Amino acid sequence: MSRLLSDFCHFDFGVPFPTLPNMKSLVPDSISTSSIISCRPSPGLTSLPDDVLLLVISLVGVEDILALRMTSKRFSSVTKQRWVWSDVLKHQVINRRLPSLSAKELEARAIHASRFHRNWSSSHPHSRRSVEFRAREPTAEEVSSLQLADAHPHPISQVLFPAGCNGELLITVEQCRVACWEIPFEGSEAFLVAERCLPDCVIDGLVVNDDSDNEGMLIVMYSRIVGTLPLYEIKAEVWSLDKFHGSFTTLRSQVLARNVQRRMSPVARLCGNLALLGDPVVLWNWKRKGPFFTMSSGNIHQSPTPDSVLAVRLVRNHLLVVRQSHIQLLPTPQFDQFGRPVQGASTFGAFLHVQDPAREAVVIVHEMTEEEREAWQFNPVTILMRVTTDEGHTIRKYDLLPRPVTSAEPAAENEIVEEQQNTTRHGRLRPTDSPCTLPARPAQTIQVPPSCSNLVVGRNGKGFWMETQNLTCGHSTFPVRSFVGFDTTSRLVPAQDQQPARWQNDLVVRENGMYKARVGPGEVHERKYRILTSSIEDTVGRIAIGCRDGRVQILDFA
Missing domain, CATH: 1.20.1280.50 (Monooxygenase)
Incomplete structure (x- = not known):
């Protein structure tokens, strides 16, 4: 008995208890050793x-x-x-x-x-709750007119989640009206926060600011007929949200073109104070009184290959332009206090020609820690392009992987792009001088049906596309518009076996659709689907859907 107690006193992580004399005489015979041990709480x-x-x-x-x-x-x-x-x-x-x-x-x-x-990430992702509302109630004249009601006179052209609002604010865009709605997580209704109409104008495009701390909440580009040909006047305005007065306040307005015969390509991006507009892509610092700075020309090919801008992103100090036929990387110039480019600033760039023209593209810039940003020249970037050829329809994934800051090693054989492909109107850039690798071929190719469209992706790499599928329910089979989800991630593979550290981008496509909406035979035949636009907030798990009849639906996946 005394030996067991002595062992117990020395048990606690090697720290002994003081030795107690005559321990055997102090413990009654009715108390077992296990009872004494259980009296001492374990750490x-x-x-x-x-x-x-x-x-x-x-x-x-x-x-x-x-x-x-x-x-x-x-x-x-x-x-x-x-x-x-x-x-x-x-x-x-x-x-x-x-x-x-x-x-x-x-x-x-x-x-x-x-x-x-x-x-x-589950095997059967599904929405747990939905909120539906009308962006605008139809007027009495529209209700009485069967022709207008059938044609859906005011469809929703865009739905967007502003950054930094926890997914509880939503921007809806109609033909000449912009509205902001609040959709609380705990409620079942949507509340109008602010709205603004642009009479006699057509909104060509609207994007929200990537920087949630910037006072410029969004930028809108719209056109107005000023001549009989017709001739258009095109303007861009930066707005902030005024919740107190229930409206949007104009911070800066700029006329982009007057008396032109065609409307311009819509605004592409708003990153803090910099707006990326049109095609060719121009930079506009809306907080400074300076001219526009053209970053890239239009079609850089000598052939009639289609080359419209599909996506634009600012990645550190470079501008990434994804066109239908090539991917272009341009260093952003430095500007003085008047908004003019600094003389002698680098304007060299590189571009990668893709084999088949794409119809859609999205760009995912993967975030890095501060330590990783100091060690690598660029962020890992995933580009998804929807391509249609005679052989079928595919989504192709291109990876732009950063190079180490101190690395002088040549690129791998499958990553080297021929030098003549890196010729720009300003100069020539070798592949090894680029801050990231320019892949010669897609890293992954996914076969999709011809009905695939509407590529959408969030800030954290989760996204989806829409395609038409057949759904069997009981003894009936009918077509549905299905949302196919995917997840893009990037990870740093540590150095091992004399191989340097490198980045790896992954794409995982969910097997089961996360949302299905029934469609009519006419929609399938004409490919004019009821769902016009959609958006995702992939931090809290919300998807917004804008329909042709003016209805908006919010799906909660959390």
């Missing part, structure tokens, strides 16, 4: 100080944090601290630019993101 999470406990919590998942909260009052208070959910968002949701939010708001974001990712 656990409760014995850790708060600072160490917070570090442990930051390493577990969202569901584990919520389960730990239910165990005791101490854990309940600790898991409600703002630091916990801020750290979860940074490490598990990969959100590098967090606004100033409270602990409760950060917790709601992290929980939504975790539930959305689990649902999205």
Whole structure:
């Protein structure tokens, strides 16, 4: 008995208890050794100080944090601290630019993101809740006119989630009207926050700002007939949201063209103070009184190959332009205080010719940590292009992988692009001088049906496309418009076996459609589907759908 107690006293992580004399005489015979051992509590999470406990919590998942909260009052208070959910968002949701939010708001974001990712990655992803509303109620004249009602006079042309609004604000665009709606997660209705109409104008395009902290919330490009040919006047305006007055306030207005016979390509991107407009792509710093700066010409080929701009992104100090027939990378110039380009700034660029012209394209710029940004010249980029050829319809994935800052190694054989393909109107750039690899061929090709269209992707790499499928329910089979989801990620493969570290981009396509909407035979035959536009907020898990009859539907996947 005394030997067992002596061993027990020396058990606690090698730290002995003081030796107790005459231990055998102090313990009654009715008390067993196991009872004495069970009286001493074993060390656990409760014995850790708060600072160490917070570090442990930051390493577990969202569901584990919520389960730990239910165990005791101490854990309940600790898991409600703002630091916990801020750290979860940074490490598990990969959100590098967090606004100033409270602990409760950060917790709601992290929980939504975790539930959305689990649902999205499951074998049968599905929406858990939906909210439907009309962007604008039809007038009495429209209701009485069968011709206007059948033609859907005011369809929804765009739906967009503004950055930094937690998916609870939605912008809808009609022919001459822009509206902002609030759709709370806990409610079942949509509330009109602000609206603005542009009489006698047609909105050519609208994009929201990528920078949620910028006062310029969105930029809109619209045209107006001013002549009889007809002749158009085209303007671009930067708006901010005024919730108090329920309207949009113009921060800057600029006439792009007057008395032109055709409308311009719509605005492509708004990144902080820089707007990317039209084709050829021009830079416009809307906060400075300066001229536009043309970044690229139009069709750079001498053949009649179609070469319209499909997607534009700013990646660090380079402009990435994805056209139908090639991918172009241009360094962005430096501007002085008057908005003029600095003399002697680098204007060299490189481009990659793709084999078949694409019809759609989306660009995903994968985020990096501060340490990774210092070690690599570029961000990992995934480009998805929908291509139609005589052999079929495909979605092709191109990877632009960054080069190390100190690397002087030549590119791999399958990544080298011929030097004559890198000739621009300003100069010539060798493949090894580029901050990223320019792949000679797609990294992945996916066969899709001819009905595939509407590529949509979020900031974190989750997206979908739409295609027509046949759905069997009981003894009936009917066509549906299905949303096929995908997930794009990027990871750093560490150096091993004398191989340097490198980045790898992955694309995973979900087998089962996450949403299906029944369509009529006329829609399939004419390919004029009821769903016109869609958007995704892939942090909290929301998809917005704009229909031809003016209805808007919000799907919650969290």
